[in-house]
């Protein structure tokens with residue numbers, strides 16, 4: 657049996673839009689921080705006698721659509737390994753699934769690492785990142801520890817994530833809504849590309865934002881980093897909001913978190929909000945400021961304290977031995993209970 661752990665990442669410069677849906681090549685590069693909270697733990701066991709794959713998701717047989725997506729990914733791994741064997745996959749998420757907190761990133765990064773190991777593939781970091789990309793675009797970056805730059809690339813070989821240098825950043829994850837999002841990012845990305853008049857502007861400005869972010873990180877310029885974080889996220893949501901039929905992920909509670917981050921800035925703290933494809937919001941800051949930002953947000957938001965989760969840079973997807981994971985799973989369950 658092979659077991660792997662991966663953590664979600666939150667993009668500081670977002671990926672939104674594919675230029676090749678089959679190879680999962682993004683319209684632009686993106687940049688993220690892999691977190692140390694909400695791990696996904698995934699087991700993969702090769703069963704030479706099985707006629708199909710068995711997929712268990714959070715202790716239950718996976719829904720047909722989830723199972724089909726995972727089996728499609730496993731077909732890619734089987735092709736790489738020149739194998740026809742089926743597997744049993746047992747995967748546990750601790751981030752609220754489908755709530756715009758990158759459960760697909762940790763999910764497919766963990767699956768890529770565990771499946772590659774189970775099928776005996778010896779992949780380096782770049783190859784594992786490319787494989788994870790085929791499952792979910794954002795998973796490309798969860799293979800990397802800490803800050804990751806995903807190069808858009810022009811083909812399968814050139815579209816991968818690698819570490820990028822910058823100051824130590826952390827964030828406060830504000831869970832305003834643990835329910836699933838109404839429209840999947842896959843569907844919404846397609847609709848944005850096809851119907852939003854702002855999509856081309858989004859692609860152009862994100863390429864510029866990415867270059868500016870790499871420079872701001874290298875120069876340790878927190879104001880530039882934060883302004884890019886917040887405005888790039890809002891530009892993504894603006895492009896999405898212009899879809900027809902319309903899609904809107906941010907709720908009044910999400911907007912309240914953006915307001916709270918602005919209030920912290922007015923008080924002299926470098927805190928900047930961002931949100932993926934869901935209502936939940938993260939507030940990015942220097943790693944050393946995470947606790948004070950969390951306290952400041954708690955004072956300004958009408959939310960239970962356990963909805964504000966302090967997060968720091970975390971490890972990339974990796975295979976672990978069973979003893980380590982038994983412990984990791986216990987910790988993960990505690991985190992999930994706290995987040996409820």
Ligand code: PMV
Pocket residue numbers: 666667669670671672686758760761792793794795841842932933
């Ligand atoms: O998780 P995916 O691969 O379907 O894409 C999600 C994209 C965002 O989370 C909204 C942005 C990003 O760069 O992670």
